[in-house]
Amino acid sequence: MSKLKAAFKNRIARFAGETEGTVAIEAVIALPILFWAFLASFVFFDAYRQNSINIKAAYTVGDMLSRETNSIDGDYLDGMKSLFDYLAGPARNTKMRVTVLQWDEEDDAYIRDWSKTRGGVTELTNNDLAALTNDLPIMADNERLILVETWSHYTPPFNVGLAERDMYNFVFTSPRFSPLLPWSNG
Numbered sequence: 001m002s003k004l005k006a007a008f009k010n011r012i013a014r015f016a017g018e019t020e021g022t023v024a025i026e027a028v029i030a031l032p033i034l035f036w037a038f039l040a041s042f043v044f045f046d047a048y049r050q051n052s053i054n055i056k057a058a059y060t061v062g063d064m065l066s067r068e069t070n071s072i073d074g075d076y077l078d079g080m081k082s083l084f085d086y087l088a089g090p091a092r093n094t095k096m097r098v099t100v101l102q103w104d105e106e107d108d109a110y111i112r113d114w115s116k117t118r119g120g121v122t123e124l125t126n127n128d129l130a131a132l133t134n135d136l137p138i139m140a141d142n143e144r145l146i147l148v149e150t151w152s153h154y155t156p157p158f159n160v161g162l163a164e165r166d167m168y169n170f171v172f173t174s175p176r177f178s179p180l181l182p183w184s185n186g
Contacts, residue, residue, distance in 0.1 A: 001027040024037040024112050047152040047154060050091065051167050054152050057087035062148040065098065071184035075117070081118040084150060091167075092151035094118030098148055098161040100181050101129060105141035109133075113144065121151065146174045153174060 060183045061080050065072070081096050088094060099115040108172075109130065115123040124147070139145065148176045175181050 020052065021143065036160065039158045039166035043076040043156045043158050043160050044161055046157060046161060050089075050152075050154050053111055054088050054091060054150060054167050055169045055171070057084050058148055058150045058171045060084075060087060061096070061098075061150070062146060062171045062173040065181060066145050066176045067093070068175075068181055069117065069183040071179045073184045077116055077118060088150075091154070093119075093151075093153040093166075095151040097121050097124060097150075099124045099129075100144060100146055100183070102142055102144045103137075109127055110136060113180070116183065119151070121149075124149075144175055145172050146175060 001063050018173045041105070042185055061084050063084075064080065077098060079097075081094070084096055085091070085094050095117070096119055097115065097117045100113040102113060103109075104111050109126070110133065112124060115125075120169055136145070136147075148169075148171045150171075151157050151166050153164065154167050
């Protein structure tokens, strides 16, 4: 038995001192982890990049609306939605809501002048505005604001733990050259 024990110890000692093949074994262990980390970095960077593109596109739409001096209509809003889609690039299932609102100091509330949508989202109501009070800026009495909200669906290119999601942007701008951005039905 002691001869068998000595042979076993001898083989274990030789195995522990052996260094051939360790690089291959380390590569087999490390490469999948490195590959996953690379893909995860790519996916998270891509998600942040798409979110940044979406918010820049929303700011562009809001800025264009703030410079208008004439009333806008459905065709103009369709053009704004097309512009957002173009600027947002690969974003899918985009939606947009434009609302003009004002602050009424007497009622201590935001009041909607008009709200129009594209892409299947509902129009903003005065009750919805009450829920957004903490997100809207402090304004002077009867001052108006253009609120642009956009949604776009993001699907990660690889499955590394980041789920599909809707990216939501909330942008507000004051009208620049006129006190109000009116809506025209015709």
